[in-house]
Structure formats: structure tokens, C-alpha cells
Amino acid sequence: xxxxxxxxxxxxxxxxxxxxxxxxxxxxxxxxxxxxxxxxxxxxxxxxxxxxxxxxxxxxxxxxxxxxxxxxxxxxxxxxxxxxxxxxxxxxxxxxxxxxxxxxxxxxxxxxxxxxxxxxxxxxxxxxxxxxxxxxxxxxxxxxxxxxxxxxxxxxxxxxxxxxxxxxxxxxxxxxxxxxxxxxxxxxxxxxxxxxxxxxxxxxxxxxxxxxxxxxxxxxxxxxxxxxxxxxxxxxxxxxxxxxxxxxxxxxxxxxxxxxxxxxxxxxxxxxxxxxxxxxxxxxxxxxxxxxxxxxxxxxxxxxxxxx
Numbered sequence: 001x002x003x004x005x006x007x008x009x010x011x012x013x014x015x016x017x018x019x020x021x022x023x024x025x026x027x028x029x030x031x032x033x034x035x036x037x038x039x040x041x042x043x044x045x046x047x048x049x050x051x052x053x054x055x056x057x058x059x060x061x062x063x064x065x066x067x068x069x070x071x072x073x074x075x076x077x078x079x080x081x082x083x084x085x086x087x088x089x090x091x092x093x094x095x096x097x098x099x100x101x102x103x104x105x106x107x108x109x110x111x112x113x114x115x116x117x118x119x120x121x122x123x124x125x126x127x128x129x130x131x132x133x134x135x136x137x138x139x140x141x142x143x144x145x146x147x148x149x150x151x152x153x154x155x156x157x158x159x160x161x162x163x164x165x166x167x168x169x170x171x172x173x174x175x176x177x178x179x180x181x182x183x184x185x186x187x188x189x190x191x192x193x194x195x196x197x198x199x200x201x202x203x204x205x206x207x208x209x210x211x212x213x214x215x216x217x218x219x220x221x222x223x224x225x226x227x228x229x230x231x232x233x234x235x236x237x238x239x240x241x242x243x244x245x246x247x248x249x250x251x252x253x254x255x256x257x258x259x260x261x262x263x264x265x266x267x268x269x270x271x272x273x274x275x276x277x278x279x280x281x282x283x284x285x286x287x288x289x290x291x292x293x294x295x296x297x298x299x300x301x302x303x304x305x306x307x308x
Contacts, residue, residue, distance in 0.1 A: 003080035006055040008062055009212055009231075010074040011048040011097060011187040013107040018044055024068055025091045028061075036061050037086035039232075041097045046108070047074075048097035048187055050233060052085050075186050077212035079242035085233040098187045101157045105194050112193025112204035115180070117217040120207050121224055124148070129178040130170055134159060134188045135230070138255055142237055142247060143227020145182065156188055160195060178203045184229060186210035215242055230256060252276050252288050270295065 016024075021042050028040065036058065038051030047069065051058060066074060115123055124131045124145060131148040133140050140150045149170065151162040171177050179201060181189040189206040196204045207214060211229045220240065228237040228245040236256055237245035247256040251269075253276035261267065266274040270292025271285050280288070 003082050004054070005052045005081045005084055006058045007050065007052045007079045007081055007085060007233075008058060008076050009050040009185045010062075010065070010076040011046065011185065012069050012072050012074045013046040013097075013111075013190065014069050014072050015108060016042065016044055016046065021093055025093060028064065028091055029089065031057075031061050032089040034061075036089050037084055038089055039086065040089075040091045042091065042093050043095055043097045045106070046097050050086075050231075051089070052081065052233075075209050075213070077185055077209055077216055079212070079216070079238065081235065081244065083234070083244075085235050087234075098191055099155075099157055100160060100191055100195070102160050102195060105191060105198060107190050107194040110194055110197050111190050112179075112181070112197065112206045114208040115205045116208055117214045118222075120180070120182075120214065121218075121222060123178065123180050123205060124224065126178060129180050132179065132181045132192075134181050134183045134192045139184070139230040142230050142245075142256055143225060145225055148182070156191075159188075159192060163192075163195065163199070176203060178205065180205045180207070182207040182210060182214075184210050184231065185212050212238075212242070215240055250276060251292070252285075253279060 021044070025042055034057055036051055036053040038049060040047065040049030040051065047065065051061065053061065062076070123129055131145060133144050133148045133150050134156070136154060136156070137150065137152045144150065151159060151166070153159050153162060179196060181192050181204075183189040186207065186209045189210065193204045193206045209216075211225060214225060215223070215229065215238070223240055225240070228239050228247060230237050235244045236249050237247040239245045247258055248262065249255070250257055250273040252272050255273060255275045257267070257273055261273060264274045266272065266277050271288045272280065
């Protein structure tokens with residue numbers, strides 16, 4: 001394997017005793033100085049994260065996590081990167097491992113039916129299946145499955161409202177119709193199926209491991225996902241081979257930018273893009289410009305050190 005860093009994305013809905021969370025966090029943070037980088041979220045409902053590091057230490061670190069959740073399925077997705085995709089290791093304790101903001105939703109007790117990559121293709125080709133992309137609008141803009149519904153949400157907390165307002169319209173009051181949902185790594189669509197089960201919907205399915213596992217498993221000639229997949233790390237997006245994609249980030253507003261977006265006359269690196277040209281004040285832009293100047297300075301200093 002030529003790529004230097006192994007990347008593991010994972011999650012598990014499993015009850016965690018509140019008293020155990022802090023001690024487990026402290027234990028994992030000991031790996032911060034051992035070459036593990038990433039972001040992990042802990043809550044009483046489970047664990048969610050992405051970590052990267054040299055393969056041997058990353059595998060050892062992941063074994064610690066598997067032991068903690070008593071060897072339960074962590075829905076891991078594996079890829080490799082030439083570059084480190086996080087600056088450090090952060091572990092956050094929150095009320096939810098993915099924020100929906102709805103009480104009494106418990107995927108560890110009730111959720112939809114897992115569908116693997118091959119069966120997913122059959123399911124979404126079925127004319128009696130309603131396919132819903134549970135990701136945010138800026139993620140969907142990079143790529144999705146053909147004919148899937150885009151709720152155009154800004155965050156996952158908006159998804160339940162979209163369901164209440166729109167789902168029956170698309171189902172035409174046929175609650176026995178197949179509903180198939182997907183997201184990046186499987187966590188949001190699994191929680192979304194739990195929500196729908198709570199609302200009385202029966203034929204609810206979700207893509208096991210999400211788009212990342214789908215791209216890991218499916219052959220190129222069977223791949224029905226079109227475009228790149230947004231990821232929440234410094235790669236910004238990955239392509240169909242799970243390699244770093246073509247997008248970068250606007251450091252002003254956080255929107256993913258294509259080559260075409262960066263060639264737009266309104267784009268100023270680190271200061272603005274055409275998506276956020278009216279969102280910030282002149283004072284904000286001066287601050288962004290100063291920040292970019294410092295970033296450029298550090299990059300130049302790094303290049304000089306390497307040349308020496």
C-alpha cells in the first residue's frame with residue numbers, strides 16, 4: 001500500500017453508561033501523541049467518528065474501540081490517504097452522536113432494514129421504491145444516486161420537519177411503499193429510519209455503511225452513485241475509488257468548491273466565493289484576508305524548510 005495513512009470511519013448505536021464516557025474519552029486521548037488523528041463523538045446513544053494514522057497503530061486503536069462497545073458492529077469504512085486528513089485527535093462528548101434533536105428516537109432498539117451494496121442497487125431500481133438522500137444540500141451538490149429525493153436541508157435537525165411536511169406527498173398516502181434512505185457513512189440514514197418507524201412506516205430500508213461502504217464494495221461497472229462524496233475532513237470529497245476528490249473548501253463559508261467555482265471571478269482564496277459574496281461584511285473580509293495571509297506565510301516557510 002503506497003498511501004501512508006489508513007482512514008477508518010465508523011459508528012455504532014449502543015447504550016453507553018454516562019459514567020463510562022469520560023474515562024473512555026481520557027483513555028482514547030492518550031493516543032493523541034502516538035500518531036492517531038481524527039474526530040470522535042461520544043454520547044449515551046453510542047459512538048461516531050473518523051480516525052487516521054499509520055496502519056499498525058490505527059488498527060490497535062480501533063481494537064480499543066471495538067473492545068469498549070463489546071465487539072458490536074461498528075459499520076467501519078476503510079480507505080487510505082497519502083496525506084493526514086486531520087490536524088489532531090479530538091474527542092467530543094455530546095447528547096447525540098448525530099444531531100437530530102428528536103427525543104425518544106433509539107436506533108439501537110428500532111430502525112429500518114440494513115441493505116448491502118448489491119441489494120441496494122436492486123432496491124433503488126424498483127419503481128415502487130422512494131429513495132431519499134438524508135444528507136445536507138451542499139453534500140448532495142457533489143453527487144448522489146440518480147432519481148433520489150434531495151430534501152435540501154442545511155443540517156440534519158431540519159430532516160424531521162421535511163419528513164412531516166413532504167413525505168406523504170411523495171408516497172401518495174401509500175405507507176406500504178418501500179422507503180430507501182442513504183447518507184455518507186450510514187449513521188444519519190439509520191437514525192432517519194428509526195424516526196420513520198416511530199411514525200408508523202413499515203417498509204423502511206437504509207444503505208449499510210452508507211455511500212463510503214458502497215464505493216468500497218461495489219465494482220465500477222455496477223456503481224450507480226454519480227459524482228463525488230463529501231466527507232468531513234481535509235480531503236473535502238472522495239471519488240468513486242475513495243481517493244481524494246477534486247473539491248476544496250471555501251474558508252469563508254465552508255462550501256465545497258469545484259474547479260469551475262474557483263475560476264469564478266468572485267472567488268478570492270480564503271476570503272469569499274460566489275456562494276457567500278453577500279453573507280459577510282467588509283470587516284469580515286478584511287479579517288479573512290489577514291487569516292489567508294498568515295496561512296500563505298506558513299506554507300511558504302514550510303517550503304523553505306523542506307528545501308533546506
